[in-house]
Amino acid sequence: MTWSRALKEAARSGLTIERAKLTPLIAIRGTAGVAVVIGLCLWQGSPALAVSSAFGAFSSGIATFQRSMRPRPVLALAVAGALAVSTFLGYLAAAHVVAFVLLLTGWTFLAGLAWAIGPVSGLIGTQTVAIMLITVTLPTSVLGALQHAALIAFGGLVQATLIVLFPVRPWGIQRDTLADALAAEADYARRLRHDPVAPFDPAPLMDARLASAVTPRQAKRRPVQLHGPRGLAERVRPVLASLADPVVGASLEGPERDRARELLGAAATVLDAVAHAVRHGKPVRLPPEAMAALEVPATGPMLSGPARRAAYRLISLLADAVELTDEPVEATRPTTTAERGHLLRPSVPRLVPVALRALRREARWSSHIFRHALRVAAVAAAGYLLATTLHFGHGYWAPLASVMVMRPDFAQTYSRGVARFAGTLVGVTIAGALMALAHPGVYISAVLALVCVFLMYLLMRTGFSVTSACIAGYVVFLLGIVGAGWEQTVQERVVLTLVGGILAMLSYALFPAWETPRLRDRLADWLTANGRYALAVLDGHARPAERRPRQVREALLDARAARAAWEVSEARAEKEPVRHRGLSLHAARTASATLATMSRVTMILEAHLPDKDAEPSPGAAVFATALHPALDRAARAVRDGTPLDWSGPHAVWERWNAEGEHTGVAVRASELLLDALDDLAEALPPDP
Numbered sequence: 001m002t003w004s005r006a007l008k009e010a011a012r013s014g015l016t017i018e019r020a021k022l023t024p025l026i027a028i029r030g031t032a033g034v035a036v037v038i039g040l041c042l043w044q045g046s047p048a049l050a051v052s053s054a055f056g057a058f059s060s061g062i063a064t065f066q067r068s069m070r071p072r073p074v075l076a077l078a079v080a081g082a083l084a085v086s087t088f089l090g091y092l093a094a095a096h097v098v099a100f101v102l103l104l105t106g107w108t109f110l111a112g113l114a115w116a117i118g119p120v121s122g123l124i125g126t127q128t129v130a131i132m133l134i135t136v137t138l139p140t141s142v143l144g145a146l147q148h149a150a151l152i153a154f155g156g157l158v159q160a161t162l163i164v165l166f167p168v169r170p171w172g173i174q175r176d177t178l179a180d181a182l183a184a185e186a187d188y189a190r191r192l193r194h195d196p197v198a199p200f201d202p203a204p205l206m207d208a209r210l211a212s213a214v215t216p217r218q219a220k221r222r223p224v225q226l227h228g229p230r231g232l233a234e235r236v237r238p239v240l241a242s243l244a245d246p247v248v249g250a251s252l253e254g255p256e257r258d259r260a261r262e263l264l265g266a267a268a269t270v271l272d273a274v275a276h277a278v279r280h281g282k283p284v285r286l287p288p289e290a291m292a293a294l295e296v297p298a299t300g301p302m303l304s305g306p307a308r309r310a311a312y313r314l315i316s317l318l319a320d321a322v323e324l325t326d327e328p329v330e331a332t333r334p335t336t337t338a339e340r341g342h343l344l345r346p347s348v349p350r351l352v353p354v355a356l357r358a359l360r361r362e363a364r365w366s367s368h369i370f371r372h373a374l375r376v377a378a379v380a381a382a383g384y385l386l387a388t389t390l391h392f393g394h395g396y397w398a399p400l401a402s403v404m405v406m407r408p409d410f411a412q413t414y415s416r417g418v419a420r421f422a423g424t425l426v427g428v429t430i431a432g433a434l435m436a437l438a439h440p441g442v443y444i445s446a447v448l449a450l451v452c453v454f455l456m457y458l459l460m461r462t463g464f465s466v467t468s469a470c471i472a473g474y475v476v477f478l479l480g481i482v483g484a485g486w487e488q489t490v491q492e493r494v495v496l497t498l499v500g501g502i503l504a505m506l507s508y509a510l511f512p513a514w515e516t517p518r519l520r521d522r523l524a525d526w527l528t529a530n531g532r533y534a535l536a537v538l539d540g541h542a543r544p545a546e547r548r549p550r551q552v553r554e555a556l557l558d559a560r561a562a563r564a565a566w567e568v569s570e571a572r573a574e575k576e577p578v579r580h581r582g583l584s585l586h587a588a589r590t591a592s593a594t595l596a597t598m599s600r601v602t603m604i605l606e607a608h609l610p611d612k613d614a615e616p617s618p619g620a621a622v623f624a625t626a627l628h629p630a631l632d633r634a635a636r637a638v639r640d641g642t643p644l645d646w647s648g649p650h651a652v653w654e655r656w657n658a659e660g661e662h663t664g665v666a667v668r669a670s671e672l673l674l675d676a677l678d679d680l681a682e683a684l685p686p687d688p
Contacts, residue, residue: 006577010411014419020461025168027457030061033159034453038446041151047442047481052148054478055134056080056155058453059127064159065460068120069173069211069345071218073160075120080156082128084149090132091145097388101381107132108380108403112373115408116362117355129380129403133396174211174226175279181208181233182275182321188237189268192244193261196252199596200241202560205234209557213343225278228324233271236317238607240267241600243310247668248604250307259303263311266293270318277325284322294318306608306665313607368513372408379406379507383500397493401500406507409515411575413508416464417501423468424497427452430469431476442481449477515572519583522562522569524638526595527680529555529562531631534602534673535624537609541666542621544610552606559599566592583641583684590683598676605669619656620666626652634677644681650674 037057041050060076060083068075086107093100111125131152169175184204191198208230214222243260246252250260269290277284294315303311346354362369379402387395401424405416431452434440440448456470472493533555540547570588610617627649634644653674657667 003577006410006575007414009575010414011418013411014415014417015422015463015465017463017466018461020459022458023168024458026065027454029162029166029168030064030159030457031450031454033057033061033155033162035450036158037151037155038450042442042446042481049151050446051478051482052134053151053155054449055131056083056152057159058155058474059083059131060156060159061453061457062127062460063120063124064163065457066120066123067173068118069177069213070120071215072163076156076159076163079124079127080153080159082124083131083156084153086128086132087152088145088149091148092142101384104129104132104384105377105381109373109377112376113359113362113369115372116358116367116369121355126403130400133380133384133400133403171223171226175281177204177207177211178226178230178233179275179279180204182229182271182278185233185236185240186268186271186275189240189264189271192240193264196244196246196249197597197600198244199593199600200237203564205230205237206560206564208233209343213345215345218345223281225281225325229274229278229321232317232321232324236267236271236314236321238603239310239314239317240264242604242607243307243314245604247672248306248608248665249310250303256303256307260307260311262293263314266290267314267318270294270322274321274325284325286322310607368408368515371511371513372406375507375511375513376403376406378511379403379503383503386499386503387496395496397496398500398503401497402504402507405501406504408513409572410508410512410577411572414505417505419463419465420468421497421501423465423470424472425494426465427469427472427474428476428493431473435476435480440477440480445477445480449474449481452477514576514578515569516576516578518569519573519588520639520641522566523583523588523591523595523684524635526559526562526566527638528631528635529559530595530598530602531627531635533559534598534605535628535631537602537606538620538624538627538666538670540609541605541617542624543616544614545612545616547609547612552609556603556606563595563599566595587683587685591680594676594679594683597679598673601669601672601676605666605673608665608669617664617666619659620670623649623652623656623670634680638684641686643686644677644684646674646677646681649677 034054034057038050038054041053045053060079063075063079064072066075089103089107090100093103108129111122111129114125115122181204184201188198188200212226212230243249244264250256266289270286273284273286273290276282302308361367364370380399383399383402384396387398401420405413405420407413407416431448434448435445438444452470452474456467456474459466459470475493533552536552536555540552570585570592573588574585630646630649634646636642637644653667653670657671
């Protein structure tokens with residue numbers, strides 16, 4: 001992609017306004033938290049104190065809207081604590097330019113590394129840099145620093161208290177995430193009726209697994225409906241694929257295919273009903289037609305072989321799904337941390353070593369997060385020094401705009417830069433016009449600022465340009481509380497936001513961290529993870545008595561994580577203005593499709609794992625032995641751009657098939673696996 005096209009796509013993405021589900025009650029609650037802080041400071045303090053202390057409640061409210069599975073009060077308190085620390089340190093160093101620049105650079109670098117922990121941690125780190133930049137304009141006494149830090153923390157405490165006192169749809173994110181996974185399974189079942197080898201994106205199941213991890217405190221209060229359906233959704237997916245597959249499951253045409261389509265349609269109806277029940281906390285309601293389709297017919301076309309086993313398994317799993325979710329909404333089940341099957345999420349103190357390990361993993365020059373941390377630290381320091389040298393009024397807005405728009409990848413940084421400037425221009429224009437026409441007083445300005453806060457919370461998921469417009473209006477009205485001239489505020493805000501956006505964009509152009517050169521490594525990682533998954537399943541067929549379900553499960557999770565990492569890299573590479581350097585985007589998409597097919601075939605093979613007392617399959621053992629080194633060589637070949645060779649596994653499979661096991665599920669699925677690997681070899685021609 002050329003630079004002109006990349007910039008055009010980034011601008012279009014930044015200015016896009018999406019339709020999103022609005023949550024007015026949550027927006028009102030968050031606005032009330034900001035109102036409490038501003039109101040108390042106006043009552044007991046001064047307008048200047050109200051303006052400076054509102055940031056804690058404002059930022060804590062923003063954090064509670066993020067898609068995190070942690071309790072909302074914990075997020076609010078975590079943000080407030082981090083803001084209080086950065087505020088206090090910023091106060092102490094603000095009087096000395098050199099000391100403050102050193103502090104700002106180091107703190108911003110750590111905040112940039114926080115993206116290694118997760119997007120919510122990265123956002124919190126960005127907020128702490130923002131408050132540190134704002135503190136340079138405020139008094140610098142130690143007592144004032146402590147007072148202001150306490151007020152910042154008080155704002156987060158207010159938000160956390162309101163969340164506890166006025167809960168709005170508790171467990172809502174967990175319910176939505178689990179319901180989305182079940183609805184994705186239902187959609188998959190419908191697509192399988194018309195396309196027996198339809199692809200499935202495991203991202204909803206991965207999100208559902210994250211939502212199922214709870215702290216010990218949460219485990220005691222989790223609703224019954226959130227306990228079992230995720231595991232059932234995991235088990236239903238391979239059964240659906242096995243039933244629909246024309247090689248392993250029902251025949252492609254004839255009465256068996258008609259019966260398979262009927263079962264798939266009924267499964268989609270049941271899964272949708274369960275998803276609706278989980279999302280809204282209601283009992284499951286099923287139409288009688290779906291129930292009749294899931295009954296074993298006394299006469300008529302019947303399935304046979306592996307398809308028959310898959311059908312019985314599907315009927316049993318769907319019955320379990322209905323039974324597990326058809327519970328009273330108020331019922332809960334105490335859960336101990338030692339309960340098997342319980343996914344434990346570490347508490348905040350226990351999260352510290354996990355975060356440190358994540359930071360150590362990214363502390364390398366090739367890491368895009370490490371380069372982002374260096375980039376954002378340099379831009380923050382340069383922007384602050386530029387504002388100080390040129391004596392801008394409210395000069396911190398330039399580095400503040402840079403820090404707020406910068407992200408570890410090119411597309412987000414550029415699209416957010418465009419959205420930030422456009423939103424700021426609209427916001428300050430509207431707010432400035434109101435200030436010029438109405439000349440509001442202190443309390444009216446405070447009310448108008450709260451209106452902007454409410455609109456920002458309400459419309460947060462519609463787009464960054466909308467959010468930026470609301471924030472810009474909020475700043476204009478907030479500064480109006482202390483009597484700042486709206487003309488100066490509007491002009492400075494627009495100009496300095498433009499300067500900050502330009503600094504952010506230049507930093508990425510001069511010091512990039514492109515994903516395109518990493519595509520071969522990401523693809524090789526996915527192939528390796530898929531290979532481990534396939535080998536674990538084949539080992540279950542080769543030695544049923546020694547089968548370890550946990551080994552297969554962990555290999556599947558690793559394969560999903562590798563696929564997610566590949567998809568993120570591929571999406572970033574598509575928007576980068578660089579050449580492919582050995583792996584074109586067309587070849588990348590084709591290879592991605594073949595590895596997804598490999599995952600699907602392995603999943604079908606997993607659905608037919610034999611019981612522990614079943615006879616072992618010597619052919620599966622020999623095939624796995626030949627496949628293992630071939631996969632290792634293929635991963636190196638993908639990285640080096642050399643040809644892939646699957647002749648060894650092909651020869652072993654030919655002997656296995658000739659020995660009379662050609663009717664077995666394992667040998668037939670292994671043939672499909674080899675077909676996918678051959679397609680991968682064709683999709684990745686060697687480098688010239």
